[in-house]
Amino acid sequence: MTLRQKTLLIIAATLVGLIALLYVAFDATLIARFRALEEQNARVNVIRLLSTISSRLRDLEFQVRDAAQSDDLYRYMRDRKPAYLDNLLASSTFENNRLNLMALLDREGNIVASAGYDLARGKPVPLSATMLMGLENRRSLLIGPPEDPRGNAGLLILDDIPMLVVSSPIRNGSGQGQARGTLVWARYLDTRSIQSLSSFMQAPVSAALAGAEDLEPHYVTALQAMSPAVPVTTLIIDDETIAGYGLLSDLTGERSLIVRVTMPRSIYAQARETVSWFLLALVACGLVVTVVILILLDRLVLVRIARLTNAVRDRATGPAGVVSAPVNGSDELARLGMMVHTSLDALEKSKQELEKLNQELEQRVSERTAELERQNSFLETVLNSMNEGVIYGREDCIEYANQMMEELTGYRPDELIGEPQSILFGVTPPVERRRISAFHKNQSPAERWIQRGERKLRCKDGTVIEVAYAVTPLPGRQKDMRMLTIIRDVTEEKALQARRDRFLANASHELRTPLSNLITRLYLLRRQPEEFEQHLDVLDSVAMHMRSLIEDLLDVSRFRKGTLPLKRERLSLSALITEVVEVQRYEAQQKEQTLTLSLPDEPVYIFADRKRFVQIMTNLIVNAINYTPRGGKIDVTLAVEPAPGGSFAVVRVKDTGIGIAPENLEQIFQPFYRVSQETPGSGLGLSIVKEILDHHGGSIDVQSAPGEGSTFTVRIATLPPEIETAEKQASA
Template identity: 40%
Template sequence: APIRLGTRTIGFLNVDSSLPNAYSDADAERLQAFADQAAIAINNADLYSQLNNQTERLEAHVAERTEELEHERAQLNAILDSMTEGVVYAEPVAGKMHVRFVNTALTALTGYEESEWLGAAPAIFAQHNPDGQFMANVALTIVNRLSVQPRWQVETRIVRKDNTAFLANVSAARLVDPEGKLVGLVGVVHDISKEKALAEQRSRFVAHASHELRTPLTNAKTRLYLLKKQPEKTADHLGVLEAVVDNMRELVEDMLDLSRLERNLMTLKAQTTDLVPFVRELVELQRVEAEGKALTLCYEAPTEPVLALVDTKRLSRVITNLIVNAINYTPEGGIITARLVSGLHDSEIGDCAKIEIEDNGIGIAEDNLENVFQPFFRVPSEVQGTGLGLSIAREIVQLHGGDIYVSSALGRGSSFAIILPQLTPETPKLTEAEA
């Protein structure tokens, strides 16, 4: 009996006997019925095999696609975690936005751990600090804005978990599916505190520079007027004009130097230098000036060499400025000490030497200490100057890989300390180009 699947014969079912006419028509019908059932069973088995194969192919495809998606997700997370801006992604859950992802930068910026962010609604902020409700309101404002416009940007104050704050630029956008349904919100948080501070510093610099230049220009204009009116005093007026021009030139040169330093356009010509005779020579150059004010100028230094890789021209300007300041701000009979100390160690600089200029002069008020290295800052005094010397000094010292500090008390004098990397036998040798 043939075994058929539709119109296709896939086999035969035979029953043999050695006896003639052993099977009747009824037997043949039963055999055919059995063959038909066998065809159904074979067809079912074939369908089941095809279904299994299709299932296996689908499972393999799903596994492959899942692996691709996981790889893409890992790549995306790596990219987002490498960003310096904070990134947050939230999805709507039961009518409220819940955070699904934050990058490392955002946790560092805000102080909230990833586990605190994930699944949280804006109320997270109100749970941790007094200013939290303000932050919760900011978050809700962003969500509400994005409900009526596709993207929004705002500058706002963000309060960290420890209650400190920073100024941030927050850019947010909504994500929708092809039908326009909201699927999520993404926000980028950029800390602009330093940018704002630099912008304010530039504004102050321009304002101070304008003021400082206006004063000598006014003096020069006045002298020119007097020169016309009093020709018999020409020599006196020309002397004052020359002094005014010198002061203006000094101011402009200081401003240019500070600008170059802040923009990293000034390079050092560093060479290995023994600081002991180097500082001694700078002290001796100011001894006549100090003695002219009845000041005692001392120098204390080790007997052995103290080696450092420095630009002697730049560093001499710094040290000379500190000594001259000490002379200018110390009353007659005072004592100024230049001190060189070696063999120190700083956690950031490493092996280092310290050059200290100490006086017992008028000192600096505590409220002014944090401003002494700011451009154009001058303590209340009759001493003239551009107000840029200490700003330039700090930039030059930091360019050497060191730092400069001040300690002072009003009426008790001041101490400025320059910390510089010191060369020791263990210090790797650097070429001038590497320095």
């Protein structure tokens, strides 16, 4: 693209941008204000319409009150003589008062007389049963409080017809005495009334029921925007029409009727026309200015630059030493031409020298690059073969990470590069600032130091592991100092050491207690030989407890080493659970606990070690008895649940005991862990249960909450049906 074309494009783009900016500014200010003005005008018209409806309702209210204080009407309600009624319901009454409905209610709200009138055709019409029923259903609204009937006035929807309804108590001509009933007058808001409102408003008026199922979309949108607190809104129907909407509530307070005043958008159209003429004039002026600017730029600048370009091209392709003045005059463009030609001569000389130097440098760079590639390949191989993670870079930016870092953290090396070390450590690893400063001052290998320690490292998936690290600073400027960090995962080592320490501490504690009791009883046996039998019973009990504890410890150790054989056989799980429950029922009765058992109708068979499964059920039920207070309840249930490829026997032991806090649920299957230290037991029972189930291919889980008891659920595969069927046929 030539300079002349670029200049034309820039000027045209500037003109278009200016016009667009002015259009947006006018639309946001002038047109927006005109739009707000027409919306305000629409609101005013709706408010006028609502005020007109209210005014007509007040006029009707004055008329019905005058008619209700009539001696003839009062005598009719008292004596019920038809002569009075014929005069009251005459067509002249409907015509003079522009009524569509009239009704007389007695004191209890029952309709004594009613009549309808079609003002458009000028003749009486019967009232529908639905409309009469609607009047009776709203008698309390029309009469008012029984002790002080005052009547009412407002909007009602009867038989899907909106109407202005006014009621007044019937009294004598002086307005005194007890009310004999209620006079109800109504004027329909039908097509004739709407046309009357349109003539008065000098604008199209329409109305729709708020609860109608076939409500037009514009009415639905307006209804959603209105409420009893904000009964007026406006909607732009199209570019030529705007409508104002008003909401009317009936006597029950429900939103019942929507009225609409439609007006042409003459104000908006005038504003758009004004803006269009202004923009057209602006475009015309802009085109004139653009043409003038282009002519001046072309003569004063572009033509001279084109001459200078041609001269420089000829000079570059022609013989050296020829200098001409390509641009006439003494201004900046002429001086630029002379300087360009002088520079071309100097560049020609420098070009030859640079070509020679480039050839020498390319040879050196090629040799050095090959050597660096060999060294980098060797170093990359060494780092990626390490069992430790390695990162290199500044504190705020990782520049290298080996493959082992991906195994440790889940981050690929390319994901770590460019990130701060805080993505792994949360905060920058500890670095001794004073020693770093001393290191940079001396810059001696003897001053190099390595910092070692342990800290937590956050992986990509959010897990946290324990790592040992060694940080070594490398030479460089202090603000750009790089550090080499070697990381090794020690999570498993620390967890294993913690489990060993806890196991040894708990085992020592559990063995020390009965051993101390044993020593005490031996001492007492020497001092009190006459109580030999009593001391001997205690010694037997302590010895049996220690034997049981040691057996449990051996079981835990054998299960974890996989050296304890299982004697599996076909077992009736139903019978086994029944046997264990009956054995433990006495212990539950001693604590006044209720121990219940629920079994399926058909026996459930599993393939398991009978002795170990008795141990599972005994430990679970004994735990429930120990951790359930006196008078509690323990439920043992057995069920069969289907599963892909077979089914599972599900045993649940539910108690109403002290429960387990959520933070302790993951620890209850650890050796020596106990929820309450006040409850007897070694803390090995649940650990042994889990190990036995793991070796059987089963599982155990627990649901519990403090104070709500616990439910332990055991799942183990049942014998396949074909095995049971084969065994039955063999026995037959």
